[in-house]
Amino acid sequence: MSRYKCIISYDGSGFCGYQIQPKDRTVQGELEKALRRIHKQQHILVEGSGRTDAGVHAYGQVIHFDSPLDVPVDKWPTVLNTTLPDDILVKSAELVEDDFHARHKAVGKEYRYRVYTSPERDPFKRFYSHHYPYKLDLQAIEKALGYFLGTHDFTSFCSAKTTVTSKIRTLHEISFTQEKDELVFKFVGNGFLYNMVRIMMGTILEVGRGRKKPEQIPIIIEEKNRKLAGKTAGPEGLYLWKVFYE
Amino acid sequence: MSRYKCIISYDGSGFCGYQIQPKDRTVQGELEKALRRIHKQQHILVEGSGRTDAGVHAYGQVIHFDSPLDVPVDKWPTVLNTTLPDDILVKSAELVEDDFHARHKAVGKEYRYRVYTSPERDPFKRFYSHHYPYKLDLQAIEKALGYFLGTHDFTSFCSAKTTVTSKIRTLHEISFTQEKDELVFKFVGNGFLYNMVRIMMGTILEVGRGRKKPEQIPIIIEEKNRKLAGKTAGPEGLYLWKVFYE
Structure with missing residues (x-):
């Protein structure tokens, strides 16, 4: 299991905010849906640095997730971007320590x-x-x-x-x-x-x-x-x- | 009855093109809907300089319409803009001769x-x-x-x-x-x-x-x-x- 930190960008106009919700389209929801597809239906939790409200954009939001897959770190953006809808973009990915946390470690x-x-x-x-x-x-x-x-x-x-x-x-x-x-x-x-x-x-x-x-x-x-x-x-x-x- | 020429701008991403269609959201459809509201349900035909396809934008599309209302020409943009959805903007209005035609007279x-x-x-x-x-x-x-x-x-x-x-x-x-x-x-x-x-x-x-x-x-x-x-x-x-x- 490896932990990845990603910088992502999204156009908030098509989302009911960052945080996952049962029915509405959210950034976290789309990220987890993409990761589930990449991991053959295994659920992968995505943690963001914080929520953004409906209609709020991100140029450099940070998220992290853990994956058992053997994907080279520089390939993660492409793997995610080909699966994600086109109002979210993964700009970079980085392998981080297991204790990194997008929200808790933000200063x-x-x-x-x-x-x-x-x-x-x-x-x-x-x-x-x-x-x-x-x-x-x-x-x-x-x-x-x-x-x-x-x-x-x-x-x-x-x-x-x-x-x-x-x-x-x-x-x-x-x-x-x-x-x-x-x-x-x-x-x-x-x-x-x-x-x-x-x-x-x-x-x-x-x-x-x-x-x-x-x-x-x-x-x-x-x-x-x-x-x-x-x-x-x-x-x-x-x-x-x-x-x-x- | 007076004829007005307007320069309009629209974000094409929310429209199924310029030309009116029975079911889909179109620029002409929204313009005629706004004019009908302003004219107490009387239908006012809007003629554009030409069609634009779904997703195509306009910065300076030209339209014309005839109105029996006694609205001063410089007030038409405001009257229309307060009724139109916010992806269409009437930038200017001008009183023109009765033989002006947005499409036929375009050179x-x-x-x-x-x-x-x-x-x-x-x-x-x-x-x-x-x-x-x-x-x-x-x-x-x-x-x-x-x-x-x-x-x-x-x-x-x-x-x-x-x-x-x-x-x-x-x-x-x-x-x-x-x-x-x-x-x-x-x-x-x-x-x-x-x-x-x-x-x-x-x-x-x-x-x-x-x-x-x-x-x-x-x-x-x-x-x-x-x-x-x-x-x-x-x-x-x-x-x-x-x-x-x-």
């Missing part, structure tokens, strides 16, 4: 969030970038981003459904760049709570539109109250970009 | 075709760019393109199903540019036969891969035999870019 993640602000929606972007048709004050946004940096209790920026014990997380980097008619935000941290990036984004966009002041961000953080933050921005703009390990 | 069209050649398929491009994972000889392609220019009988480059009387068309421009990891081909002509761009593209790609020589193109044209040309390249790479009128 950080990078997410990106794409926004476009043209007055009209773009039919070609509807699944891939968030439409926010307002003039944005980029200086105010820049200022708001700074307040999120560092270690905070992010209770105000996670879904009320979140059940984890500690809501303290550290953000190492938050920035944005302009790519043609889109703004691309980058979030790097040691971990992210449920909906955290999307709620931060919803709040940042309200700052950009002038509905909140950048100076309100530290107060919202302090209050630990989800109701004070902005709306949860749509899943279509969100990409799990990279997962970091020691 | 030329521009198509674009996107290709990417990376060894691995890209989940995010699967509906928007044609995957051709081979090293391409761009000089050979450049040379091949030249042979298509001008006025020819394009019988070898149209579907055998084509029923039009004359298969003579004039191509004014054929060129390509590199955009990041994609090649974007541009075709401008006075008209295009059924599947013509896709069959030219299939042939051009075979030249790029070394399976045909550029010098074979004039012979293939001369022979007027569909079997001599290359495969019909996939619909996902094709965009109806612009329609020209006098």
